[in-house]
Amino acid sequence: MDITGASAVVTGGASGIGAAAARALAGAGARVVVADLNEAKGQEVATAIGGVFVRVDVTRTEDIVAAVDVAEQLGPVRVLVNSAGIGWAQRTVGKDGTYGSAADLAAYSKVIAINLIGTFDAIRIAATAMSRTEPLDASGERGAIVNLASVAAFDGQIGQAAYSASKGGVVGMTLPVARDLAAIGVRVNTVAPGLIDTPIYGEGEDSERFKAHLEQGVLFPKRLGAPEELASMVLEAATNSYLNGETIRVDGGIRMQPK
Template identity: 50%
Template sequence: MQLTDTSALVTGAASGLGAATARALTHAGVRVVGLDLADGWDRGGRPDDILCADGDVTAAADVRAAVDRAAGEAAAPLRLAVNCAGIATAGRVLSRRGVHDLDMFARVVSVNLIGTFNVLRLAAEAMATTAPVDAAGQRGLIVDTASVAAFDGQIGQIAYAASKGGVAAMTLPAARDLASSGIRVMTIAPGVLDTPMMATVTPEFRESLAATVPFPPRLGLPEEYAALVLSLAAQDYLNGETIRLDGALRMAPR
């Protein structure tokens, strides 16, 4: 599917994977609407080359407004939605501090899983109204973000792993549900990528994480995630699958 002269919605676009994806799409000739929390834009800045929207992925009204903005240009129909918004917390089911906080668990699942589904459903609704781009009836692509934690969840990642496992699990049924509308659904499961979250750790810890990656033995780059999004758009026969972007990493228990 060609992306030039189309529109895309990218969530979590103020930083990290979302910012890299928004930049790559803009360079590819795509009109990008980026959705993030207002304080996310305050920290990361509002790029001049994308349309910045304030909003929470768990709020239906916020997401619908961003989708409507992305779909509002007749000359650039909405063909792509990329779900990069997410949060991570640490907590064991049971530790010396007590039992895992239920509200914390619910918040992680709400943002990472329910927020992803909220964007998926509303973006699909808008894409389904567009004219198909080929004889097969293709209308668009939705790319979700899981994590290797969906498969190799570590100690303290119970909430994060559950939320990202849900994203991976809904990939195939979503692709099957949307097949009749000509909309593909793919998920990327990143390993240890050099995102703003990594800026909070020591250089020694960064090096130790990089050393766990078989090859290449380094942290992944947000730009590599963005390049994979562009590749998924170009490969029309990829559908209903989760792709690990992790250098063959398999996470240890801790």
């Protein structure tokens, strides 16, 4: 699928994998809407790639609609990348045997709301805009959606019940949503990253020691992944017209241990 002159929306596009995906899409000729809560970093990324920043909280449908509306002004909406998400770690029960020490249900719900429901909301809004575009070719292709999940969807660690459930939900809906959107010529794929070297790990000696520890679990190459390596797969999933309904691990062969 040629995305030259088309528009793309990247949620969570202000940093990390989302920012790398935004750069890759722009490099392939797309006009990119960087949709994120972080205005300073989001505007910086958008300016660097000749795109547009829109402040988006993916738990607010009106924010998603606003981003897609801006994208439609830039060109036909052909690509959505769902990279917005948060992590959370907490054990299911506490150590003192009281109900009050059990997992915080509000925190669990927030992770699901952002990572899973926010992803689906962005899909349904962006796909609606895609359905209004002219098909690109005789096959009727109109666009592509790429979700970011995590290897935690398969190998969730201790304390990752909320995060793994949210990412497992994204994996689980990939095929049925792809089947739904086949009627309008829109493909849906999911990329499941392993351990990626992003600002989430912080900076300094302690951060480097922690990352060195994490690297030991990677099969090969024995290092954390680079955001650009994920962005490469995101771009492939967006532009390869015969890739549909798939979840692809990009993780150096890691299989996460319980902790």
